[in-house]
Amino acid sequence: MADKKLVESITSMEEDFAQWYTDVVKKAELIDYTSVKGCMVIKPAGYAIWENIQKNLDAMFKETGVQNVYLPMFIPESLLEKEKDHVEGFAPEVAWVTHGGLNELQERLCVRPTSETLFCDFYKNDIHSYRDLPKVYNQWCSVVRWEKETRPFLRSREFLWQEGHTAHATFEDAEARTIQMLNVYADFCEKVLAIPVIKGRKTDKEKFAGAEATYTIESLMHDGKALQSGTSHNFGDGFAKAFGIQFADKDNTLKYVYQTSWGMTTRMIGAIIMVHGDDSGLVLPPKIAPTQVMVIPIQQKKEGVLDKAFELEGILKSNYRVKVDDSDKSPGWKFSEQEMRGIPLRVEVGPKDIEAGKCVICRRDTREKTEVPFDQLDAKVGEILEQMQSDMLERARAHRDEHTYVAHNYDEFTGIFNEKAGFVKAMWCGDQACEDKIKEDLSVTSRCMPFEQEQISDTCVCCGRPAKKMVYWGRAY
C-alpha cells in the first residue's frame, strides 16, 4: 500500500485542477519558484524530462537533415523592426537591454523572444547561390517574453525551446518543409509523449506575427482545455524581401528565398503532466521517463533483500533506465514517491518473493500488479513498458474523443461551452469578426482548421452566413 501522507498533500484533480497541477509540479520536484518574477528553476527531475525530449526530438530532426547552430541572444532594435508584422507582434512583450557594463548602449537590444530576424540577418550573408540552398538550421536555446500572468512550464517569462529556421529556393520547398516538421512534431507527441494531436492550420487571427501560414498541433488536457503543442510557419518570401535575402538561381537571375520556422518548448512538460497525471501525481510515458523502473526492496534489512534488489537492477540496466530505492524510508513512503514522480514501473521484492523466486511489477498508470519469476523479469518489463506506452496514448485519445463535441448553431455552441470543457467542432465563415465575438462571449478561440475537414453544417456557427471551414474551437492554456 502506498503511504497516504505524501498523496494527501496534493489537491484532487476534480476539486481544483489548477491547484492539482501546481501541487504536482512542486511535489514531483520538477520546478521551484525564484526571486526573479515569472521565471523558474527547472529542477533535476524536470530537467531530465527535457533532456529526453531534446534527445528524441533532436534525433528526429537530424534524420531529416537538420543541422544545429547557435545565434546571439540579443537583437538590435533596428533589426527587430525590419519586418512590420513581426515587430508589432513581439515588441510589446520583449525585455530590453539598455546598458552594457557602466555605459548606456547607443542602440538598445532586446533579449530574443524568437530569432527570425537574427536568422535573416545571418542568411543574408550566408546565402549566395542555389547551391547554398536549402539551409535547414535549428537552435536549442532559451527565449524571453515578458508575460504578465505566468504558470510553471505553460507560460513563463523565460522558457527553453528549439527553433528551426530554414531557407529554400521555392515556395513549394518551403511549404513541404513546414508540413514535414509539423509531422515530426505530431509523431513525436504521439509516439514518444503518448499525446494525441489534431493537425491543422491556424486562422489569420491566430497565426504567427509575420507568417503567411501557421500550422499547429493541438492537444487536449485532462480538464478539457486545449494546449497549442507545436507550430510550424511558412513565411513565403516576406522576411526575405524585408531583409534582402537573395540567391542566384540556376537560370542566373537573382531571386528571394522562401523561409520557414518551427518550434517546440518546455511547455510540453506541462502537457505530459496535464494529459497523463492523476491524483497520486505524475504519470510519465515510458519512452520519456528519466527512470523507467524503480526497484523497491521490502524489509530491506533482512539478509539478502538488498543484494537481490541490486541484482535485479543489474539484470535490467542494460535495457532500461532503472534505479533501486535503498533509502531508509518505509516501503509505503517509497511507493508514494515513485508514484508522485510518475516512474512507470516499480518492482517490489521482499524475503517471501525471494524464497518463491519471483518479484512483483506494478504499473504506475493502472496499478495492475504482475508476479514475475526472476528469470523472466527482463522480458516482462519490456513487454509491460511497451503496453503501458500504447495504453497511455489510447487512453488520452479516448479522453479527447469523449470531450470533442459538435455544434451546428450558436445555441448549441454556447450551450456546450457553458456546461462542458473540450474541443467543439463547428463551421466558420472565414470572417475574423466571428472569432472576435466568440472570444468576447465565451473566452473561446479557434484552435485550428484541421487537415481532416468535415461538413458539420452549411452555415457559420456564429453568424449564419455560408461556411468555409470546419474549425476546432476551445479554451486554451
Add this chain to the structure above:
Amino acid sequence: MADKKLVESITSMEEDFAQWYTDVVKKAELIDYTSVKGCMVIKPAGYAIWENIQKNLDAMFKETGVQNVYLPMFIPESLLEKEKDHVEGFAPEVAWVTHGGLNELQERLCVRPTSETLFCDFYKNDIHSYRDLPKVYNQWCSVVRWEKETRPFLRSREFLWQEGHTAHATFEDAEARTIQMLNVYADFCEKVLAIPVIKGRKTDKEKFAGAEATYTIESLMHDGKALQSGTSHNFGDGFAKAFGIQFADKDNTLKYVYQTSWGMTTRMIGAIIMVHGDDSGLVLPPKIAPTQVMVIPIQQKKEGVLDKAFELEGILKSNYRVKVDDSDKSPGWKFSEQEMRGIPLRVEVGPKDIEAGKCVICRRDTREKTEVPFDQLDAKVGEILEQMQSDMLERARAHRDEHTYVAHNYDEFTGIFNEKAGFVKAMWCGDQACEDKIKEDLSVTSRCMPFEQEQISDTCVCCGRPAKKMVYWGRAY
C-alpha cells in the same frame, strides 16, 4: 594533391598567427560575425564540435553524480550585490535589462555573467538538512560579459558554457569536489581534446571574484600564449553566509554549507584550433571530430566508383562517423576542404584502387598515406584514428615542453619574455606587488601555482626576497 586555392587563401601561422586563426575560423565555417557587436553565430561545423564536447563532458559529469538543472538568465541587482567581492568582480561587465515590454522595471536585472547568486538563492530554499547534501548541480547555458575586445570563441560578449554549482556539509567535502572536477576537466582535455594541461592553483590576484581558492588547468597554444582552459572554485562558506544557506546537521545544530563552482566554455573550440591547427586549416582530434572519416571518390563518374565509395561508408558507419563527398567538385578541391575542416582521415578510392581491391587512407595531421585492402579497412581506420589521437597529444605535449623555460632571476625572466613565447617557470615571494610589476613590465601574468612544485631557486624572480611558490608565468588569451 590538395588544391592550393583554398589553402592559399589562409595566412600562414608563422607570418601572422592572429590572422591565421581568424582565417581558419572563417574558412572552416565555424563562425560568422553578426550585426550584434561582439556576438557571433556558431555555424553547423562549429556547433557540432560543441555538441561533442557537451556529450563527452556531460557523461563524465554524470558518472560523478552530477545532475543537470536550469536557472533563470536574469539576476535582480539586489541579488547580485549580496556577496561583496563577487559584485565588485562582475558588475562592471554585465548587461542590464531595464524595461520589460512597455514598462520600466522597478528593479533592473542583469543578464547572468555566471550564476553563483542564483544558485545560492535557490539552495537557500532547497537545503534544510544534512540529508539534502551534497547538492551537485550543473547547467548548460549561455552567459554574457560585456567585453570591449572580442575574438571568436576566445572572448565574446555571449558565450556557451556549463557551470557546476555544489553545496556540501563540510569544507573538506567542498575541497574534494573542487579538485575532483578539476581532474575531470584535465582528463577531458588530455584524453578527448588531446590538449595537455598544467594543473594548479591561481594566486589571490587571479582568483574568481568571491572564491576562497580557484584551481585552473592551463594549456599552451601553438604561438606560445597560454589559455586558461577550465576553472574550479572552492567558496568555503562565504556565499552561504552572505545568502543565509544553512542546514540542520546530524548533531541538530544549524550550520552553513560549503560551496563550489566550476566551468568550461566554447573557448575550448579556440584551444583545439590553436593547439592542433596548421597552415592547411583545422586538425580535429578524432574523438571530438563531428566527421572522423571523409570518403573521397576519384573519377567518380566512372562506373562503380561512387557505388564503392558508398559501400565503404556502409562498412565504416557502424563504428565511425563517416561521410562521402559526392559533390561535383574536383578531388583536389575536396581534399582541401577536408583538410581545412580538420576531418581526421580521408579515404581515397578510384578505378585503379577498385581494380586492386584496395583504397588509400590519408591522415590529416601527418599526411601519411596507407594503402589498405577493402576487407581490412574497418580495423585499419580504428587503428589509425587511435594512433592519431595519441600522437596529437604527444605532439602538443612536446611543443609545450619545448616552449617551457626556467628563469632564476629577473634578467633571465625578462630576457625570455622579450625573445620567446611560452611558459616560464620561476619562483615567487607571494606578494601581489611582484605580479603587478611583472604585468606592467611584460604583460605577463601568473598562470598558476602548479600542484607539482619544483625548487627553481630560493628567491623571488622579481624582488629577490625569499620565495614561497613556483609559478607558471605567461602571456595569456
